[in-house]
Amino acid sequence: MRVKVFNGEGCRAKGSDEVYRALTAEVRSQGVQDRIEVIEVGEEHCPGYCTLSPSLLVEPSGMIYQDVQVRDAPGLVQNLVEQQEPLSKKIYSPRKLEEIPEEQETDFFGPQLFWTLRNRGRIDPESIEEYIAMDGYQGAAEAILEMEPEEIIEEVKVSAIRGRGGAGFPAHIKWKAGAGARSDIKYVVCNADEGDPGAFMDRSILEGDPHSVLEGMIIAARAIGSHHGYIYCRTEYPLAVRRLSIAIDQAMGYGLLGENILGSGFDFHLQIYQGAGAFVCGEGTALQHSIEGKRGMPRPKPPRSTDKGLFNRPTVLNNVETFANIPQIIVKGGKWYSGVGTEKSKGTKVFALSGDVRNIGLVEVPMGTSLRTIIFDIGGGIPDKKKFKAVQLGGPSGGCIPEDYLDLPVDFEAISQANAIMGSGGMIVMDESTCMVDMAHYFMDFIQDESCGKCTPCREGTKRLLDILTRIKEGQGEEADLDRLESLSAYITDTSLCGLGQSAPTPVLSALRSFRKEFEAHIIDKQCPAKKCPALLHFEVDPEKCASCGQCYRHCPAKVISWQKKESAEIDKEKCIQCLTCYEKCRFEAIE
Amino acid sequence: MMTKCTCREDLHTIKERASREMSAQTSETFEARVMVHMGTCGLAAGAQAVMDVLKEEVSRQNQVSVKVVSCGCAGMCSSEPNVTVERKGEPTIMYQHMDGDKMRQVFRRHVLNGEVQTDLALARIHGEGAAAKNPFAAARGQ
Ligand SMILES: Cc1cc2nc3c(=O)[nH]c(=O)nc-3n(C[C@H](O)[C@H](O)[C@H](O)COP(=O)(O)O)c2cc1C
Ligand code: FES
Numbered sequence: 001m002r003v004k005v006f007n008g009e010g011c012r013a014k015g016s017d018e019v020y021r022a023l024t025a026e027v028r029s030q031g032v033q034d035r036i037e038v039i040e041v042g043e044e045h046c047p048g049y050c051t052l053s054p055s056l057l058v059e060p061s062g063m064i065y066q067d068v069q070v071r072d073a074p075g076l077v078q079n080l081v082e083q084q085e086p087l088s089k090k091i092y093s094p095r096k097l098e099e100i101p102e103e104q105e106t107d108f109f110g111p112q113l114f115w116t117l118r119n120r121g122r123i124d125p126e127s128i129e130e131y132i133a134m135d136g137y138q139g140a141a142e143a144i145l146e147m148e149p150e151e152i153i154e155e156v157k158v159s160a161i162r163g164r165g166g167a168g169f170p171a172h173i174k175w176k177a178g179a180g181a182r183s184d185i186k187y188v189v190c191n192a193d194e195g196d197p198g199a200f201m202d203r204s205i206l207e208g209d210p211h212s213v214l215e216g217m218i219i220a221a222r223a224i225g226s227h228h229g230y231i232y233c234r235t236e237y238p239l240a241v242r243r244l245s246i247a248i249d250q251a252m253g254y255g256l257l258g259e260n261i262l263g264s265g266f267d268f269h270l271q272i273y274q275g276a277g278a279f280v281c282g283e284g285t286a287l288q289h290s291i292e293g294k295r296g297m298p299r300p301k302p303p304r305s306t307d308k309g310l311f312n313r314p315t316v317l318n319n320v321e322t323f324a325n326i327p328q329i330i331v332k333g334g335k336w337y338s339g340v341g342t343e344k345s346k347g348t349k350v351f352a353l354s355g356d357v358r359n360i361g362l363v364e365v366p367m368g369t370s371l372r373t374i375i376f377d378i379g380g381g382i383p384d385k386k387k388f389k390a391v392q393l394g395g396p397s398g399g400c401i402p403e404d405y406l407d408l409p410v411d412f413e414a415i416s417q418a419n420a421i422m423g424s425g426g427m428i429v430m431d432e433s434t435c436m437v438d439m440a441h442y443f444m445d446f447i448q449d450e451s452c453g454k455c456t457p458c459r460e461g462t463k464r465l466l467d468i469l470t471r472i473k474e475g476q477g478e479e480a481d482l483d484r485l486e487s488l489s490a491y492i493t494d495t496s497l498c499g500l501g502q503s504a505p506t507p508v509l510s511a512l513r514s515f516r517k518e519f520e521a522h523i524i525d526k527q528c529p530a531k532k533c534p535a536l537l538h539f540e541v542d543p544e545k546c547a548s549c550g551q552c553y554r555h556c557p558a559k560v561i562s563w564q565k566k567e568s569a570e571i572d573k574e575k576c577i578q579c580l581t582c583y584e585k586c587r588f589e590a591i592e
Numbered sequence: 593m594m595t596k597c598t599c600r601e602d603l604h605t606i607k608e609r610a611s612r613e614m615s616a617q618t619s620e621t622f623e624a625r626v627m628v629h630m631g632t633c634g635l636a637a638g639a640q641a642v643m644d645v646l647k648e649e650v651s652r653q654n655q656v657s658v659k660v661v662s663c664g665c666a667g668m669c670s671s672e673p674n675v676t677v678e679r680k681g682e683p684t685i686m687y688q689h690m691d692g693d694k695m696r697q698v699f700r701r702h703v704l705n706g707e708v709q710t711d712l713a714l715a716r717i718h719g720e721g722a723a724a725k726n727p728f729a730a731a732r733g734q
Contacts, residue, residue, distance in 0.1 A: 010696065046700070048696055048699065048704075050694070050697040051694050051712070094709070095711060097683075100714075100715060100716050102716050103716065105715075106714075109667070109668075109715065117667065120666060121665060123663060124614075124661045126662075129606060129609070129610035129613070130614045132610050133607055133610035137603055138603070145599075200633070207631045208663065237632075239631070239632055240632075253594035253596075254594050255596030255597045262598065262599060262603070263597075358670070359671075360668075360669050361667050361670060361671075
């Protein structure tokens with residue numbers, strides 16, 4: 001019988017050499033050298049079971065044993081001598097190939113429909129050839145060589161695709177206005193600013209399939225008669241910027257961008273403009289000011305951008321995901337596209353699913369899919385046996401949707417009716433340990449920081465909303481504060497200059513509408529039911545409830561909890577840094 | 593230097609060559625294609641270390657011709673780093689939660705020897721080669 005101890009570089013690092021020596025010594029001390037031969041397999045013959053090491057192979061049985069320790073040596077040798085199955089727990093027995101689910105059978109990928117993300121992780125984003133292999137640039141070729149601008153716009157109209165940047169404005173109306181505008185210079189601009197906390201759809205598309213966005217822009221350019229375009233991408237997306245510039249160079253190289261595209265005589269030049277990452281620069285007019293080299297501040301509308309946009313020229317501005325959808329609409333037809341979705345929202349939508357949910361990632365589903373399907377089937381539900389509380393859609397311009405509305409379909413209108421917005425696709429799941437006052441406070445803090453300061457209601461109003469929320473969080477809230485929040489919100493919404501201010505109160509209002517009791521608990525009872533607002537917590541252990549498990553003691557980073565076995569814990573309030581770790585760790589709700 | 597496409601035919605020529613060349617099923621230059629999903633999310637989860645090990649392994653051996661690709665996110669960020677292995681005539685496998693050790697194992701066992709490391713796998717990816725994976729092609733066939 002032979003025992004081959006894998007002893008390559010990686011295995012040695014995990015102690016295989018010690019195991020080898022222990023086994024050799026053990027065989028000698030049991031006096032069974034003639035029956036068991038222990039040999040080592042060095043790096044040059046390493047079979048590559050790196051995650052199993054220290055590991056060994058027994059011949060002739062062919063069994064592989066994983067995670068073998070020095071202390072296992074005596075038992076292993078003895079069992080081998082007695083011809084018993086040694087260390088059965090350590091036998092390496094991987095599952096069968098058939099047990100690996102097909103991608104379409106998995107909970108995560110199964111219910112999805114990959115249209116926008118058709119090439120996700122399948123192609124090399126730095127190779128235009130691979131994009132072309134997947135039918136890339138066929139839409140552009142069709143649009144430029146075989147279609148009239150009106151036909152392109154008609155196809156987009158039939159598809160009924162609505163802008164994916166948040167507002168859901170029908171793309172064909174914008175394109176038609178752009179096409180109709182009289183000017184020798186027009187621009188096509190791609191909005192890749194993606195400033196919502198929790199959103200990463202656009203980044204993923206740009207990093208994984210940049211040519212799809214370029215192709216959509218070329219088609220738009222042809223439709224409106226533009227010869228110059230910009231991609232406004234935030235500097236915080238360096239990989240996206242790099243892959244975009246490679247993509248542009250390659251498309252130029254193949255004559256799919258630049259002058260005389262595909263020999264048609266049509267020119268379109270594309271340039272990347274890096275924004276410095278201000279949320280307001282995602283707003284169309286602020287974005288255009290930023291490209292012009294001015295401060296990124298919005299202006300009142302009208303004029304609409306399709307009349308007077310970038311450099312005062314007619315401009316069509318669309319979101320990354322909107323453009324990425326266009327090629328397939330041209331190749332397969334608007335009718336095909338509108339075959340999926342609800343009455344007023346067609347096609348698919350990409351969401352960035354994150355927060356308190358098991359599976360985090362990009363999710364593309366047909367419009368009309370329920371939030372429940374996305375969160376509980378695709379997302380796998382809430383981890384750690386916690387309960388679902390709400391899902392936040394649309395980031396700082398959006399709202400949260402409670403349990404009762406989980407069967408809502410994703411559809412621009414249906415979600416607005418639930419006091420949230422579809423938004424650009426950020427979907428943050430929150431479990432029961434989330435405090436809604438804290439959540440509203442977080443978004444308001446973000447907004448008042450990002451307000452450009454040009455108009456008073458937004459600049460001053462959001463600061464006052466934040467003041468009130470801070471007060472409530474700190475236990476200084478008054479009953480009249482809830483009315484104040486509502487009336488001030490209405491005022492900000494009605495009088496702000498741009499979408500940032502107009503939608504800024506949405507997170508507060510929607511939280512207030514669905515979770516009013518929680519606000520009242522903070523104000524009237526001076527309690528934070530989710531135990532998240534430190535000012536309303538006492539940091540005291542209730543000896544009645546304390547199970548003396550010592551979890552809080554072990555996890556306290558400031559080491560200010562005293563505890564001994566069988567005795568309840570005690571927190572030194574003087575030294576406590578109020579980090580809330582003990583609240584999270586206590587399974588008996590013993591800390592108040 | 594790339595030649596410019598001056599008509600639709602040129603695009604088709606590139607497409608035909610590229611679809612043959614992008615898949616291990618049909619490629620004449622490589623027998624296996626290993627993709628490390630290196631979007632920002634993958635990189636944050638450690639995909640660069642996985643790629644480093646993969647490159648080191650590839651340069652060490654000379655039996656099987658392997659094409660290494662760094663590509664974008666496959667969608668399930670919480671299972672990253674992901675690696676997808678495609679071998680001629682075999683089902684394509686996507687691996688999850690990869691690290692250097694796992695990459696070495698997948699390379700030596702699966703890429704070189706065709707032994708799928710089932711315990712490390714996330715899913716089997718349906719279809720053989722670029723054509724079958726292409727949703728456009730599927731729709732046209734209808
Ligand atoms: C404060 C604010 C931030 C915005 N940020 C973005 C953004 O990051 N990305 C985006 O595509 N649209 C953003 N928008 C929406 C744009 O103004 C615009 O509606 C959109 O880019 C148009 O493209 P679409 O019709 O394809 O959606 C933002 C709007 C506002 C008011
Ligand atoms: S930044 Fe636009 S209203 Fe304040």
